Amino acid sequence: MGRMVARRALLAVPVLATVTFGVFAVAAASPFDPVKAYAGTAGLTASQENLDQLRANLGVDQPVVTRWWNWLTSALSGDLGDSSVMRQPVVDVIGERLGWSVLLAASAFAVAIVLGTGLGVLAARRPGSLLDRGASAAAYTLEAAPAFWTGLLAIWFFAVKLDVLPAGGLTDAASDTVTFGQIATHLVLPAAVLGISQLPWFFLYVRQGVADALDEDPVRGARARGLRERTVLLGHALRSGMLPMLTLIGTRVPELITGALLVETVFSWPGIAAATVQAATSVDFPLLAALTALATLAVVLGNLLSDLLYAIADPRVGFDG
Numbered sequence: 049m050g051r052m053v054a055r056r057a058l059l060a061v062p063v064l065a066t067v068t069f070g071v072f073a074v075a076a077a078s079p080f081d082p083v084k085a086y087a088g089t090a091g092l093t094a095s096q097e098n099l100d101q102l103r104a105n106l107g108v109d110q111p112v113v114t115r116w117w118n119w120l121t122s123a124l125s126g127d128l129g130d131s132s133v134m135r136q137p138v139v140d141v142i143g144e145r146l147g148w149s150v151l152l153a154a155s156a157f158a159v160a161i162v163l164g165t166g167l168g169v170l171a172a173r174r175p176g177s178l179l180d181r182g183a184s185a186a187a188y189t190l191e192a193a194p195a196f197w198t199g200l201l202a203i204w205f206f207a208v209k210l211d212v213l214p215a216g217g218l219t220d221a222a223s224d225t226v227t228f229g230q231i232a233t234h235l236v237l238p239a240a241v242l243g244i245s246q247l248p249w250f251f252l253y254v255r256q257g258v259a260d261a262l263d264e265d266p267v268r269g270a271r272a273r274g275l276r277e278r279t280v281l282l283g284h285a286l287r288s289g290m291l292p293m294l295t296l297i298g299t300r301v302p303e304l305i306t307g308a309l310l311v312e313t314v315f316s317w318p319g320i321a322a323a324t325v326q327a328a329t330s331v332d333f334p335l336l337a338a339l340t341a342l343a344t345l346a347v348v349l350g351n352l353l354s355d356l357l358y359a360i361a362d363p364r365v366g367f368d369g
Contacts, residue, residue, distance in 0.1 A: 060348045065120065067344045068337045072116040075331045083108065108333070119334055123341075129334030133326045138338045141323055146342075148218070149319030152238055153308050159243025164250025165293070169286060171251070172258035184255070187248035195245040195307040199314035202241050213237050216316035238315040245307050246300055253293040261288035294354055301350030305343050 083103045103109045107118070119129055128138035171180040190198070207215035214220065214237070219230040262285045312321035320339060327335040 056348065056352050060345070063348065064341050064344055068120065068341050069116050071337045071340045072112050072119070072333055075333055075336055076112045076115075078331050108331075115333060116337075119337055123338070128338045131323075131327070131332050131335040133330040133332045134323065134335065138334050141335060142320065142338060142342065145318060145320045145323055148317060149308060149312065149321075152235065152242065152312065152317055152319060153304055155235060155239035156242035156246065156308070156311075157304065159239060160246035160250050163243070164247045165254050165290070168251045168254025169258055169281065171255045172262065172285075173281060175259055180255075183251065187251045190244055191248040193245075194310075195241060196310045196314050198245060199238070199241045199311055202237050203314070206237060216314070218318050234315075238311050238317050241315075242304070242307050242311045245311075246304060249296055249300060250293060253296050254290065257288070257290065257292045258285050261285040264288065296354075298347075298351035298354035301347050302343075305346060 083099055100109075107115060110118075122129060126139075128142075130136070131138050131141050134141045167179075167183050171177075171183050174180060203215045206213045214234050216234070216238075218234055219226050258281075262281075266288075308319065309321040309324060311317065312319040313325070323335065324339050326332070327339060
């Protein structure tokens, strides 16, 4: 396992370097002007001399390679630079928002895995049943539904029509304190919407995997030995059927990140979505590079987690295979 982690860590270095350079290159080609975005309305009346001085202060008058290299060397020492749009260090921008994004993504992932696995096992147990046909149809429908559309529909139904859950934010509008109860209540809708957007993939993979496992000889042999159906289903078929689903965890991380950005925007969740949008429209080079590197690192770790879980579930694979 140690050698696998070391190999992935070495491979992540050139990937992160290439991705961050790509951010600087794409941002430099963007039609948005970071100086005008930073100056705001004051830039409309500022002289060209003042704008040029501001451009030099922000460092955007340098070549793309120079800007990227200066940021990279500083980042390696722990300094991610200052965000021009947020007017604070990038580390503080990410630190204030990352925890809320992780909470939302982790809750949604748990919803998708638990519900997807449970429904997949029940559907595979009786193929062609009403539950199987209904859950499969719902899965294909949800797979095609954009997360922002599902979020708006959930707000209309649960917050506006029924008035049982808040429409967005982290706390109640009239509250000046953050409590666990308020956070939990406000988390329900965004986590459910994001989780449901990922659920179809887990359901379909588990359903197919368990259905195939139920037709395998070892499972038939377990039934022939008189084992209870529950033991056969959970102890034999589910373990074999879960293997394809484990590889899905890493591949769903990019979709989870993209979906989280949309859901955070719809529900005004105080994660990194707003910072990402503002950084992109303002061509905030340091913040854009840091957020992109963070997303890339999440994908790398997700793929590593999939491989580790697969190797643990199936010892024949091995950690160094």
